[in-house]
Amino acid sequence: MKLVLAPMDGLTDPLMRDILTQIGCLDGGQGYDWCVSEFIRVTSTLHGKQVVYRYCPEALTDWKTKAGTPVHPQFLGSDPICLAENAARAAELGAPAIDLNFGCPAKTVNKHRGGAVLLDEPELIHSIVSTVRRSVPAHIPVSAKIRLGYADASVALDVAQAVESAGAAWLTVHARTKTQGYKPPAYWELIKPLSEALRIPVIANGEVWTVEEANFALERSGCTDLMLGRGAVTRPDLVRRLRGGSEMSFDELRPWFEYFLSNETENPKGQLGRFKQWFGLLGRGYEEALVEWGTVKSLTL
Numbered sequence: 001m002k003l004v005l006a007p008m009d010g011l012t013d014p015l016m017r018d019i020l021t022q023i024g025c026l027d028g029g030q031g032y033d034w035c036v037s038e039f040i041r042v043t044s045t046l047h048g049k050q051v052v053y054r055y056c057p058e059a060l061t062d063w064k065t066k067a068g069t070p071v072h073p074q075f076l077g078s079d080p081i082c083l084a085e086n087a088a089r090a091a092e093l094g095a096p097a098i099d100l101n102f103g104c105p106a107k108t109v110n111k112h113r114g115g116a117v118l119l120d121e122p123e124l125i126h127s128i129v130s131t132v133r134r135s136v137p138a139h140i141p142v143s144a145k146i147r148l149g150y151a152d153a154s155v156a157l158d159v160a161q162a163v164e165s166a167g168a169a170w171l172t173v174h175a176r177t178k179t180q181g182y183k184p185p186a187y188w189e190l191i192k193p194l195s196e197a198l199r200i201p202v203i204a205n206g207e208v209w210t211v212e213e214a215n216f217a218l219e220r221s222g223c224t225d226l227m228l229g230r231g232a233v234t235r236p237d238l239v240r241r242l243r244g245g246s247e248m249s250f251d252e253l254r255p256w257f258e259y260f261l262s263n264e265t266e267n268p269k270g271q272l273g274r275f276k277q278w279f280g281l282l283g284r285g286y287e288e289a290l291v292e293w294g295t296v297k298s299l300t301l
């Protein structure tokens with residue numbers, strides 16, 4: 001089973017990737033197979049190297065987090081050539097794989113023809129994936145991440161086949177449409193026709209917070225691999241429990257709070273805000289975080 005840490009803009013940033021991949025590898029655990037970066041938006045320019053390094057500072061350490069987990073940059077846009085040029089630059093900088101985002105539901109992004117809005121245009125998705133595929137060396141996999149559709153799931157198979165026939169190495173499917181946003185449930189069973197029809201691996205994603213839900217998601221989607229999103233942040237031990245390891249108590253997490261807050265940053269206020277965001281999310285996984293939330297919320301610099 002492959003386990004992938006989801007790209008989450010403003011949440012699984014480099015520091016969070018560092019922490020979650022280290023926790024996954026504690027006590028010799030296998031941890032995540034790879035992480036996907038927050039999306040790098042491509043409109044009409046070829047980003048400079050610094051942009052790639054800003055989103056993926058791991059590029060400076062062989063595209064691996066401190067725990068040794070590979071990081072794949074993710075690009076979002078609708079211009080095949082421009083995306084291909086940016087992907088080629090990331091490949092020159094050593095990226096181990098390139099992921100393409102066709103799932104973002106954000107209004108501003110969709111208005112500029114990026115993310116989930118492209119799910120209604122399987123030919124364009126095919127053109128993007130194949131152009132990017134041709135722009136990077138053959139040994140570097142190109143992958144895509146989709147939702148089931150924009151307004152409904154009727155296009156899901158067309159989109160998935162477009163991605164496969166364009167040469168993608170695997171496909172990740174967030175089991176909801178754009179219109180369904182992040183509202184439970186996730187429709188894992190609607191991934192099944194895709195995982196059955198495609199020859200490339202299909203990775204199931206969406207609404208996996210517990211080991212039980214992970215097992216349901218695998219069974220209903222017919223997939224063998226999972227991408228973990230918010231559940232990975234609310235229960236940093238989820239990855240290790242999915243690999244048969246033990247639970248992590250809230251007290252065992254505390255040193256990681258100090259690690260988070262002592263991270264060197266040019267923006268200490270922003271970092272404290274991010275810490276509060278994480279702590280707030282931990283309330284869904286740990287009672288103690290709920291109890292201590294008031295104290296953490298009032299922390300100032």
Ligand SMILES: Cc1cc2nc3c(=O)[nH]c(=O)nc-3n(C[C@H](O)[C@H](O)[C@H](O)COP(=O)(O)O)c2cc1C
Nearest residue numbers: 006007008009038039101174206207208228229230
């Ligand atoms: C705050 C936030 C930011 C996200 N940013 C991205 C992103 O940059 N790229 C992407 O492909 N998906 C993004 N997603 C979607 C997640 O990768 C994932 O598909 C979604 O959260 C469903 O999985 P989950 O229910 O396990 O969280 C984001 C989700 C959240 C909650």
